[in-house]
Amino acid sequence: MSHLSRTLPIKRAAHVYLVHEGQLLLVEERMDDGSIFYGLPGGKAHAGETLGDAAVRQVLVETGLHVTDLMFVSLIEGELLTGTRNECYANFGRFTASFSGDLAPTDPEVVGVKWVPFGQVEALVRYGPPPEVEERNPLIWVPTRDFVRGQPRAYYPI
Template sequence: MPKLPRISVSVKAAVLHDDHLLLLSYDDSDDGGDYHYNLPGGKAQEGEPLRDAVVRKVLEETGLHVRAVRELFVVEYVPGVFGFDLGPDHKTQHNFLAEITDGNTAARMCEPRDPMQRGVEWIPLADLPAKHLLPVKGQHILDALADKPGRDVLVDRW
């Protein structure tokens, strides 16, 4: 019987407000990377339901109170398929639509701050295709928000 994989589970939130999407910006060019954006989120804790993890991670990273509305899609990283670029662990990233629950849209950077993080920005949805998101999923976000028929809910490339 094959060995069961170690799987790292994380969550991300597509937080919308007035046709804008909340993104975190990062510059990791000193580490060989580049300027890019991420949705707020991170690893789920052991035993933590995914919706609860979304609420916790958005609050920690942006100070915003949200609720997870629905799952949009899943991004999967399989180490052997991707040349072990992101390490030996199989990873799944569950991307949710989230809505602000208290009307406060004044997002802030987390404390302690990630040294590579540059900001928290509300980006117009129309500008999303031009932004460098990691993993690359800008069109998947737009398709999921539009509930595009026939879209694949599993993004099997990082």
């Protein structure tokens, strides 16, 4: 049997757990089907951009907050969305950070920013269609669940 190799596009992204008095900052985004999705502030890294720089840039546009002193928490890595048009190799960093400023998102996709008590974070997670939306993949939320429970791991293979 011959070995068939394939090359997957790599998606690199960084998200930040911003914590204040037992609450986690989540952004509210409107999905294509009109529903509201809650997620961590952060997003895709540009070509040549470090995950840390992507985290700082994305948090600023999505929340208005300036983050400093990034501390690594977790890396999520592996093949994501296999069999869909968005199949990719994911390399997602999760950080905590200090922050300053006022909540004032400028990203047009963000419809709100909300401090959510740790105990209520998991209730906001929605899984399911459409399958190409990677943020609705349960594997993406496992590290957040562990973080709010005080049990983050450093590495999450997908």
